[in-house]
Each structure stands twice: as C-alpha cells, then as structure tokens.
Amino acid sequence: MLEVSTLRSPNKADRAAVVGDHHHHHVVGFPAPPTTDDDDDTFIVDDCSLLDYIDFSCCDVPFFHADDGDILPDLEVDPTDELLAEFESSPGDEARTTAASTAESEPAAADCCGGAKGNMKEDGAADESSPPPQGKKDEDEVEAETTKEFKNGDDEVLSAVTTEDSTAAAGCDAKSSAPSAEGHSKRKASSPTTTTGKNSHGKRKVKVDWTPELHRRFVQAVEQLGIDKAVPSRILELMGIECLTRHNIASHLQKYRSHRKHLMAREAEAASWTQKRQMYTAAAPAPARGGPRKDAAAVAPWVVPTIGFPPPAHAAAAMPAMPAMPALPAAPPFCRPLHVWGHPTTTGGAEATPPQAPAPPPSLLPVWPRHLAPPPQLQLPLPAAWAHRHQPPVVDPAYWQQPQYYNVARKWGLQAVTPGTPCVPPQMPPPALLQRFPAPPVPGMVPHPMYIPIPPLLPPSPGNKLAALQLQLDAHPSKESIDAAIGDVLVKPWLPLPLGLKPPSLDSVMSELHKQGIPKVPPATASGGAG
DNA sequence: AACCGAATAT
C-alpha cells in the first residue's frame, strides 16, 4: 500500500510514538489490499506490478505523494503521529489545516488532471506580498509558477496555497480509497519557520516528488541527450512535463550526476581493490599451515563477511564441484518498488523480471517490508538453520541485490546491474581503472574463490608489504568493493599476475585446501566455467 | 540575460 506522503517532521521518535495506530493510515492510489489495517504479508506486490497498480490514467505523470520514499523506509511510521503532533503543538496551523482538509476531504475535489499534474508538495503558506529581492529570482519564480499546473493562471497566490494544497493532495489522491487521508496527511505541523513554507521571496515552495515514473522519464531524457549534453533545459523539453521547472530538473540532475559519480568511483575502487587482492593472492607463497580454517576466512576479503554465515542452500549446492560459473546477479523479480529508480527504457514491467534469475529466498532480503515480500511461488526453500538469519551470507550474489546495494545502482543508472534492459551502455570508469584482462585462466586458479578460503597469509611484518596491504584491504573493504570483487571474480576469475610473481602451483593450492578441509577440486572442473 | 552547476539550505 502506499501512504500519503506527509510533510512530516523528520523526528522519527515523534512518529514512533503513535506507531501502531493503523486507523489513520492513508492509502492512496492502490486498490485496497485485503487487510488494509494491518501491515501483514497479505499484500504482495512486486516492483513491476507496483507501478502497475498506480493508476496513471488521469495524470500525465504519476505524481503521487504516496511516493516511494515514504513507503518502504518508513514502514513503521504512521502519519497519525504527525497529526497528533499537529493538533498538539501548533494550533495556529491547525486552523488553516483543518479548513483545507475539509475541502480536500471531498472526493469530488479530486481530479487528478484538473488539479495538478505534479505531485508537488506544498510546504506552507505563501507570502505573496513580499517582493523578490532579486530580479533574477523573480524571473525564475515566474517560470516556476507558469509551469506549474496549479498556478491556476491568474489565481491569487494566497488562494493558490489552498488550491495548490488541495490539488496536489486531493488531485493525486483522488483515486485514493481513503478520501479523508489527504486531509490529514497533507500537512503536518512542522516547525513554523519551515511549515510556513515560504522561501526567501515569500513565494510558494513546492516540492516535486520524483516518482519512479517521473525519474524514468528524466533518465530517458538524459540518455537521449547524452550524459554530457543533458542540461536542465533540454531535459525539461524532452520530458515534456509542464509542471516541472528547470530548477527542478537541475536539482534532480545534480543529484543524478552525484550518484552516478559516486557509483562509478566505487566501481573503480572495487576494481582496483580486486586487482590488488588478486595480486596478493597470486603472489602469496605457500602459507604457513596449521591455521584453522576460520583464520583463513578471517583474512580473506571475500570470506570475511561470511563469518558466521554458512552459504545459502543454492550456493552450497554449487560448491562441491564448482563446475559452472554462476550466473551474474540479476535483478530479483520482485524489486523493491520504493526508491527503486526504474529503468528509463522500460515502462514498469520488464525491467525487474529477468527470467534467468530465481528469486532470492525471502529470508535473504530481510530489509524488505513484509508486505512486499515475494509471492509464495517465488520463494525458495531454505534450510531451517538459515530461516532465522537476519543477515544474508555475503557470498551469495543475491545478497548484493539487497535494496541498499542493488537498488542504488539501479536507481542512479549503473544499468549494468539491470540485465535485460536495452539502454545506453553503462558509464564505466576509465579503462585504466577498469582493466579487463582477456588472458586465459591461470592454471591452478580456482574459478570460484568466493567460496574457497584462501590459504593463510603471511604474518604481517615490517618488510612484508603484501601482508600489510592485505591487512589494510581486509580492514576496510567496502561492501561495494566486495560486491564488485565478486562480480569480477565471477566474470573473470583470472587476473594478471604481477610482474615477477609466479602463480602458485595447482598442487600447492590443492594441497593447502585439502589441509583446510576443502575437498580437492578436480582440475577439469576447477578450470571450467571461465568462459 | 539566460543558463549551468556546485554549494548550501530546508
């Protein structure tokens, strides 16, 4: 279900105070699940279908206050508390609020098209009397006002406040099955300064909800223009959404670029890290024996996160022989709908259903809201011993499909993680940072080191730079780095050996593995799967 | 003047 996004206080503690009072849940835009009052598992919807649930028919663009951001991250949050806070703490605002809510609560007022095409959030009243200090800004304001649907032409700003409010809320909530929801959720008592909602010029401050669909359009435009030529004005043109302003686009574009940059930087870091890691692994001579297997795991980057977590069923099943390279992580068929920035080139359905990717067991996705759990038919059996795990084994590629790792990339355009989506090639770091080595597999290199503890490393010593490096790497391998490392390993288990270093012989590797209780892998299978 | 983008504010 979707809850109306409220201009709530960021103070989660406040909201938590009333968690549990489901009576005031604001459901909008979706058919009411069987049990609307309970956050139970009955309402199952996947990423794709979630979009389908949204009725965009009356809107040019699905601007919803029931935005992604408000659903998943704040599942436990009940907007009611905000209401309570409002009534308790800001009687002044309440007058206006109640009045507005009354008007909005009328379903008749809900005309998605008529009111606002945009899911603009109005932060507060406007003070139209104060002239803008800067002429430039004045122009911008004009632009904004003219482009916004709820400008209502020559409507007075003051009236626009209520109008805007009602249109933004009721307009999009029109389809809502909770008629009175918008009234409550629309405004909440935040600090008077912020809730007054006026910017420095006393103009309306309207927030744009960048819904997945809206973002999809955005990215589509950006890709169409090219990441380099994508400027707000052009993007705005291509998007063709009146209610957006160039500033809205610019702001979003800024963040979009920022995220991309961030992701690529980490990708580069991961690649670099992987390379170093491989260098050391290859360079490390036969390790001292006797160390328990746990120790080896403690120093092996890809094993470190697995401490305490046995591999999942499907991973374990593939371990003994390790003949085939596991498929690259694919988008789970039930992608989290919120804060998942759908791929621009897909329209809400195809992106999240790669046929080759079985759904990860639900227990591997602990952060997902229960009501968004995968359908039962997609749930894989899991060993009982694993059923209780709250943290998935990192060795499982599915782990990296967790929203916090997977969806971020999806959202911000590293489309490489969304298989099957026809789109512009992902922006990759410079070749220098992402070296690909088409060299054949090195004999003796196990193609799937993820699941194999590497031999114990040399004890750190002043002269042992490799050991020092290892420690450093082990100390702070980011999950993203590990993720990328895993990806690298999966794709190309071989990496160039540093000059002057010789790879360990197959016998030595196998011998060491055997000492540590790992059954020897037949060379035929060990070298397979590289292609 | 218009626009862009980074920095900053909300």
Next chain:
DNA sequence: GATATTCGGT
C-alpha cells in the same frame, strides 16, 4: 536523504 534555493561562473 531528497529537494529547493542560492550563488558564482560562463
């Protein structure tokens, strides 16, 4: 963290 606004540069 998301979005808006400001500000300096082009």
